[in-house]
Amino acid sequence: MIVMHAEMPIASDSREAALDLLEELAEQSRAEDGVVDYCVTTDVESPNTVRVVEEYEDADAVDAHMSSDHFESFQADIAAHLAGEPELYRFDVDSKTRVM
Template sequence: MIVLHASFPIDPEHREDALDLADHLVEQSNREDGVIDYRAAVDVQDDNTIRFFEQYEDEAALEAHEDSDHFQRLEAELPDVLAGEPDVRKFEVSDATELEL
């Protein structure tokens, strides 16, 4: 399984546009084959940071996602809404266990 965590600092003047882009991306991405889960959330300590949490079955699913129209739209419009450099981390996970709380 491939897991991505991405953090995007958003220009406050373009926050609503960024949230609309994120919402569309999440909706469309969760329909893709090979996507286990795709979510976005606003950081609780900085409401101008959007964090993405993505899980893919494999590298092929991630590559297909990056080739999708909705991801390409994000790539094209992202520079207009950013306030800094994104931080994107990729993890290759061999096992995941749900914890009971």
Template sequence: MLVVHATIPVDPAHRDRAVELMRTLAVESRAEEGVIDYRVTTDIEDENVFRIVERYEDEAAFGAHVETEHFGEFEAALPELLDGEPTITRFDVENATDVEL
């Protein structure tokens, strides 16, 4: 499994547009073959910081995702929405288990 975690600081003046784009990105991405999960959240300490957590079955699914139209539209719009540099971390996971609380 491949996991990607992105932190995206958004200019408050462009927050509504960013939310719209990220909502579409998440919905469309979850429908892709090989996508286990795709979630966008807001940071509880700063509502203009978004976190995207993506889980893919494998490298091929991730590669297909970055070639989709909805990802391309988001990537093209992103520079004008930002209020700082995004950070993106990739994790290659050999196994994962649920944690009981």
């Protein structure tokens, strides 16, 4: 499994527009083959920071997502709403275990 974690600083004056774009991205991404989960959250201590946690079955699913029309469109559209550079982290995970 591959887990991606993105952090995006959102401009406060266009926060609602950015969240609408992110909600649409999450909905479309969850429908993709190989996507285990796709979750968009805001930080309770920094409400203009958005975090996206993505889980994929394998590298092919990641590649398919990154080259999908809806993701490329999102990247173009979200740029106007960012207050800085996004950060993206990748985790290669052997297993997932629920502990509670």
